[in-house]
Amino acid sequence: MKLNELSPAEGSTKQRMRIGRGVGSGKGKTGGRGVKGQKARSGVAINGFEGGQMPIYMRLPKRGFTPRGQKTTSWVNLGRVAKAVEAGKLDPSNVTEETLVASGLVRNVRDGVRLLAKGDAPKNLNITVTGASKAAIEAVEKAGGKVTVTGAAKDTAAE
Template identity: 40%
Template sequence: MDLSSLRPAKGAVKARKRVGRGPGSGNGTTAGKGNKGQQSRSGYQRPVIEGGQMPIYRRLPKFGFTPPNQKAVACVNVAQIQMWIEKGLVGEEISVLDLKHLCNASNQEYFKVLGNGELTSTVTITAHFFSKSAEEKIAKAGGKIVKAYRTLEEAAKVNGLPFEEALLTPKAKVVKVKKEKKSVKS
C-alpha cells in the first residue's frame, strides 16, 4: 500500500449538485430558487435575522465619538533612534523625512519622540512633539531638538518657501474679526 492507492471511503465524496442545467435534471429553469422575488436574484444574501428576537445590532447601544480634527501621531522611542544609529540607518541629523521612512508612516502624520530607552549618540532630531523625558535624554547625550510645525503634506503645499523651511515655520493663526453691531436709530 502506498500513497497513490489511497482513496476516500465509498459514499464519503458526493458529486456537487449542478443546478440550472435543463428541465430533465429536476433543477432546471429556476435552479431551485423558486419564482421571482429578492431571494431568487443573484447577489442576494440573507440578512441577519434572529427569528423575532431583537437583533444584536439593535440590542447594543451606540457609543463613542471620533473627533473631526484629530491628529494622526506616529510615536518614536529614543531606544529606536539609538538602534537606527547603531545600524547606520541614520546619521547625526534625523529629519521628519527620515522618521517617515523608518516608521513607515504617511505624509499626513505628525511625529512624537518619546523617552523610552537610552540614547548615547549626539543627534539633532526634527519632530513635531517631544516628551519631557525624551528632551532630557537628548540634551544629556549632547543632542539638539528642532521643532517642526507642519506635516510633510502641509509643507509641500506652502507656496514661496523651500520644503525644509516650510516644515519649520509655524502656521499662521486664523484670527476671527468681530463685526461691530450697528446701532438701531430710534
C-alpha cells in the same frame, strides 16, 4: 468622419441584461431573484437584520468618542532611534521624519511623527519631528542633542 457615424470599437461595449421579459430571455419569471421572500420584493434593505432578534451592533455597548478632524500621528521611541543609530541606519546629526521612514523605524508619517521618551537617547542627536513629549526632549538635550518640533504647541505636552 462625422459625429453621427462614430461608434464604439467592436466588443468594447455590452448590452445590459433586461430582466423580467419572458422565460425565453433567460432572466424571465422571477428575474433572477429566486422565489418569494423579502429579498424577492423591491426595496429590500436588510443589512444587519437578524430575523427580528435585536442585532448584535445594538446589543453591544457603545464606548468612547472620536472627534472629527482628529490628527493621527505615528510615534517612535528614543530607544529604537538609538538602536538604529548604533546599527548605522540613521545619521544622528540630521534625523527627519523622512529618514525615519527610510530607515524603517516608522511605517508612514500620517499627520506627523511624535517622539516618545521610552529608552535611552543617543549622543548628539539632532532630530526634527512634528511632536515630542517633554520627557523625550529633556532626554535628548541631556545627551547633548537637540529636538526641533514643527507641529502645534499642544503636541509638545507631556503624556
